[in-house]
Amino acid sequence: MQHRIIVLGAGYAGAVAAGRLARRLRREDVAITLVDAEPDFVERVRMHQLAVGRELRPRPFGEMFAGTGVEPRRATVTAVDADRGTVTVTDGTGGTGRLTYDTLVYALGSGWNTQGVPGTAEHAHEIAGRPGALRLRERLAGLEAGRSVVVVGGGLTGLEAASEIAESRPDLDVSLAARGDLGDWLSAKGRRHLREVFGRLGVTVHERASVTAVGADRVTLADGRSLPAAVTLWTTGFAVHPIAGATTLKTGDDGRIVVDGTMRSVSHPDVYAVGDAALVAGPGGKPLRMSCASGVPTAWQAADAIAARLTGGKLPRTPLRYVNQCISLGRKEGLIQYVTADDRAVDAALTGRLAALYKELVCKGAAWGVTHPTLGVPTRRRGVVREPAAQDPAVGAAA
């Protein structure tokens, strides 16, 4: 009988995990099903580009996984029963189905995080996913010259979004509200460059500005001031979907599934979590942040660990660490901030056009890795053994 592996979510992490599993295991031994609500791969790291009117190449899952041994299935996951080993899904017609797994890879990613700020859900836009980016695109396209756009959040997504909007719509009055100082986690060179580019693009920066409420045409700050905002774009981090939190899986306060260094759930050994959905300790015990940069290596780690455990092979040790933060500042400018393994900025940064090109190559490389799921992965297919015998627990926190 085949071992049933179900991968939930075909974003960066889920698609990579499914492709790698197919490369590591023999088709006669395993049935790999990849479930996603969308028909094609969504390049989330380009949602700010989609929002300003750029087109993204469609990448249907059917084509991506043709001939790989992975069966894509279009359905929305509504629940997971981690004790019974089942997943409840609905299809496009509203029909409900139940899938049974022997091993589950949970990779449902994340969405935007309103942080409960009043008015945000009703009035703010978001670009954490495609529907939000398309709504913002429509709104921006209809926005007359001189109107104000306030980007809330001075993190990576906020910086990328503010510069992208300002560059593509110089006729709008774009500002950014950051809780701290602009780019305060970056190196001195990085901060300088950021100010320079924002200055050139005409982005007004409101520093130490906490937004406490969002209205239809303004945002209110903690100090009582308010900023006019024909459009408010909310980018204050990501939040995971509530599905895992509703199971008996051990989750962190933020709803991410707590996993060990092999990405295996600490409460349910037949469940793995990868990408934004996983709460895993990185270097120094610090949880990895939600990002492609760490999400893709978690997928490699999970796929290799599952294959090792099923075949009695050696458990892998994929390094889960950071190298740099790649920030686009419009299409012509960028900032590559080099960081320590645990994501703290060091003194070196690459700026300017070269940085923009570097960032573009990173995005292209990530999409290539996802859309060619079995290429570039050495085939090391081994037979599944009846009594999996990989040496456990070999891997602790990621190193």
Ligand SMILES: Cc1cc2nc3c(=O)[nH]c(=O)nc-3n(C[C@H](O)[C@H](O)[C@H](O)COP(=O)(O)OP(=O)(O)OC[C@H]3O[C@@H](n4cnc5c(N)ncnc54)[C@H](O)[C@@H]3O)c2cc1C
């Ligand atoms: C504008 C923007 C820019 C970014 N830039 C960067 C960057 O430069 N570098 C970086 O490292 N990270 C960046 N990120 C973060 C990065 O996109 C995410 O961390 C990454 O996409 C997480 O990958 P994932 O596979 O865990 O989740 P996702 O990519 O979100 O994939 C999850 C998948 O699950 C599917 N899904 C979700 N819920 C369900 C359901 N109930 N049923 C069925 N399917 C479901 C979705 O359709 C999706 O395909 C950026 C994010 C945004 C929004």
